[in-house]
Amino acid sequence: xxxxxxxxxxxxxxxxxxxxxxxxxxxxxxxxxxxxxxxxxxxxxxxxxxxxxxxxxxxxxxxxxxxxxxxxxxxxxxxxxxxxxxxxxxxxxxxxxxxxxxxxxxxxxxxxxxxxxxxxxxxxxxxxxxxxxxxxxxxxxxxxxxxxxxxxxxxxxxxxxxxxxxxxxxxxxxxxxxxxxxxxxxxxxxxxxxxxxxxxxxxxxxxxxxxxxxxxxxxxxxxxxxxxxxxxxxxxxxxxxxxxxxxxxxxxxxxxxxxxxxxxxxxxxxxxxxxxxxxxxxxxxxxxxxxxxxxxxxxxxxxxxxxxxxxxxxxxx
Numbered sequence: 001x002x003x004x005x006x007x008x009x010x011x012x013x014x015x016x017x018x019x020x021x022x023x024x025x026x027x028x029x030x031x032x033x034x035x036x037x038x039x040x041x042x043x044x045x046x047x048x049x050x051x052x053x054x055x056x057x058x059x060x061x062x063x064x065x066x067x068x069x070x071x072x073x074x075x076x077x078x079x080x081x082x083x084x085x086x087x088x089x090x091x092x093x094x095x096x097x098x099x100x101x102x103x104x105x106x107x108x109x110x111x112x113x114x115x116x117x118x119x120x121x122x123x124x125x126x127x128x129x130x131x132x133x134x135x136x137x138x139x140x141x142x143x144x145x146x147x148x149x150x151x152x153x154x155x156x157x158x159x160x161x162x163x164x165x166x167x168x169x170x171x172x173x174x175x176x177x178x179x180x181x182x183x184x185x186x187x188x189x190x191x192x193x194x195x196x197x198x199x200x201x202x203x204x205x206x207x208x209x210x211x212x213x214x215x216x217x218x219x220x221x222x223x224x225x226x227x228x229x230x231x232x233x234x235x236x237x238x239x240x241x242x243x244x245x246x247x248x249x250x251x252x253x254x255x256x257x258x259x260x261x262x263x264x265x266x267x268x269x270x271x272x273x274x275x276x277x278x279x280x281x282x283x284x285x286x287x288x289x290x291x292x293x294x295x296x297x298x299x300x301x302x303x304x305x306x307x308x309x310x311x312x313x314x315x316x317x
Contacts, residue, residue: 020213027211095287104264117256
């Protein structure tokens with residue numbers, strides 16, 4: 001599964017689409033499973049980041065600064081430029097902003113690794129990116145949507161997401177690491193849990209997509225209007241990420257990692273926030289999941305494109 005994980009993920013997405021179309025009544029039950037499955041996925045992700053590596057990542061000045069700059073400076077500026085062109089529907093805009101303003105912390109590790117990027121360095125800064133996006137997202141949403149944001153967004157879901165999708169998985173991962181460092185049983189458990197990464201990711205993609213397929217069909221017009229923006233975002237961020245990597249004078253693997261973290265978005269983590277919105281912006285989750293479908297296809301292009309944007313000098317000799 002490790003060797004063929006991209007095919008596994010595409011299969012999970014296809015299975016989710018098929019299940020959502022064939023059994024739309026199962027959607028509410030699957031939505032209830034999103035948080036637990038996603039929490040388990042993030043626990044396994046954090047388990048691969050030793051606590052000492054997280055501390056070291058905070059000291060890796062240039063790489064961390066580049067990751068923060070591309071995600072929390074360059075991306076918001078691009079989104080601000082796109083905002084006037086987005087559909088006027090407030091719910092559609094909210095869904096687009098939710099997903100584009102948050103950097104990915106899960107399958108970006110896989111795709112960046114396939115392109116020869118320093119995905120382990122990216123993995124080490126994952127907790128930092130998660131905490132930063134949860135702290136900054138409310139401010140960005142208020143900046144872009146204004147005071148009307150309070151009519152559709154509540155603080156509670158953000159706090160619950162921060163607790164159950166960041167604090168709890170990270171604490172459990174560090175406790176497991178401490179156990180594994182002291183006991184053979186702990187090492188076996190840690191190794192076994194880590195081996196579940198690919199099937200967990202596949203389960204998460206299936207669980208996220210299947211409930212939204214009937215809604216995508218119902219809101220097909222809104223979906224069609226946002227797809228070009230998601231595709232344009234990927235195109236523009238390929239150049240922006242490359243420029244940021246070069247401006248920080250990163251080595252080639254680190255530079256490729258910066259391109260990927262700037263382009264991939266955190267649709268899986270923000271989806272529970274979109275689902276927790278009041279009934280009025282019910283289209284927001286559909287807009288979020290649509291980004292996932294566009295992005296996964298875009299990543300197949302990125303795997304071949306990014307090594308050409310940032311070629312390895314040693315490989316050309």
